[in-house]
Amino acid sequence: MHIVCPHCHKTNRVPEERLSSDPQCGACRRPLFDRHPVELSFTRLQQHLQKSELPLLVDFWAPWCGPCRTMAPAFVEAAGHLEPRMRLAKVNTEDEQQAGMVFGIRSIPTLILFQEGQESARVSGAMSAPQIESWVRQNLG
Numbered sequence: 001m002h003i004v005c006p007h008c009h010k011t012n013r014v015p016e017e018r019l020s021s022d023p024q025c026g027a028c029r030r031p032l033f034d035r036h037p038v039e040l041s042f043t044r045l046q047q048h049l050q051k052s053e054l055p056l057l058v059d060f061w062a063p064w065c066g067p068c069r070t071m072a073p074a075f076v077e078a079a080g081h082l083e084p085r086m087r088l089a090k091v092n093t094e095d096e097q098q099a100g101m102v103f104g105i106r107s108i109p110t111l112i113l114f115q116e117g118q119e120s121a122r123v124s125g126a127m128s129a130p131q132i133e134s135w136v137r138q139n140l141g
Contacts, residue, residue, distance in 0.1 A: 001013070001014055001015070001016050001053045001054065002027060002052055002053045003023075003032055003052050003053070003054055003087075004048045004051050004052040004087075005025040005027065005028060005030070005032055005051055006032070006033075006034070006038035006080070007025065007028050007030045008025060008027050008028040008030070009044055009047055009048075010025060010026070010027040010028070011052070012026050012027075012032060013128070014032065018123040019033075019072060019084040019085070020084055021070045021141065024041065025117055028141065032084070033083045033084040035079055035080040035083050036076060036079055036080075036088075036089055037075055037076060037088040037089055037090045038088070038090070039089070039090050039091075039092070040058075040089045040090070040091055041091075041095075041096055042091070042096045042098045042099040042102070042127050045058065045089065045091055045096075045100055047085075047101060048087065048089065049114055049117045050117055051060045052087065053103065053116070054084075054085075054086050054087045055085070055086040055087070055113065055114065055115045055120075055140060056086065056087050056088075056089060056113075056114040057078075057082070057086060057087070057088045057089070057090070057111060057112075057113050057114075057132075057136060058088075058089045058090070058091055058111065058112050059071070059075050059088070059089070059090045059109055059110075059111055060091050060093050060099065060100065060103065060105045060109065060110045060112065061090060061091070061092060061093065061108050061109045062092060062093050062108055062110075063092065063094060064094070065108050065109065066128040067108075067125065068108055068109045068126070070126050071109050071125065071126040071127060074126075074127065074128050074129040074131075075090070075129075075132065077129035078129045078132040078133050078136075080111050081129070081131060081133055082136060086136070093105055093108060100114065103119075106124075107124045107125075108124070109126055110122060110123070110124045111124075111127075111132070111135070113136060113140070114137050115140070115141055119141060120139060121135075121137075121139035123135060
């Protein structure tokens with residue numbers, strides 16, 4: 001599988017059976033999975049969508065949004081349970097307004113699940129970690 005490093009953003013090739021054995025990036029030698037969401041700019045988001053074969057769950061949020069701040073710890077907890085089967089990421093729509101426009105973000109927080117670089121599901125509103133995990137499992141193809 002091709003996986004984009006959450007630290008240096010280089011693309012790595014990892015056999016699928018080795019995903020759960022803590023693979024490291026060939027370029028920066030840091031872990032490819034640290035069970036924590038990665039903060040992405042619009043450009044980095046595009047890179048992860050185009051070059052990684054992992055499903056990607058993105059939390060579109062803003063720092064002034066109360067429900068976004070409330071859901072943040074749940075999203076981190078969900079990352080601990082869902083990685084390495086998928087990558088979790090956060091995009092700050094205040095800083096990355098282009099991302100909000102391109103993906104049609106009308107309310108925040110909004111979670112979008114991408115598979116093979118394409119949107120496969122979306123939901124808006126704050127959720128708990130178990131709700132996030134259940135929603136992902138229901139929508140993974």
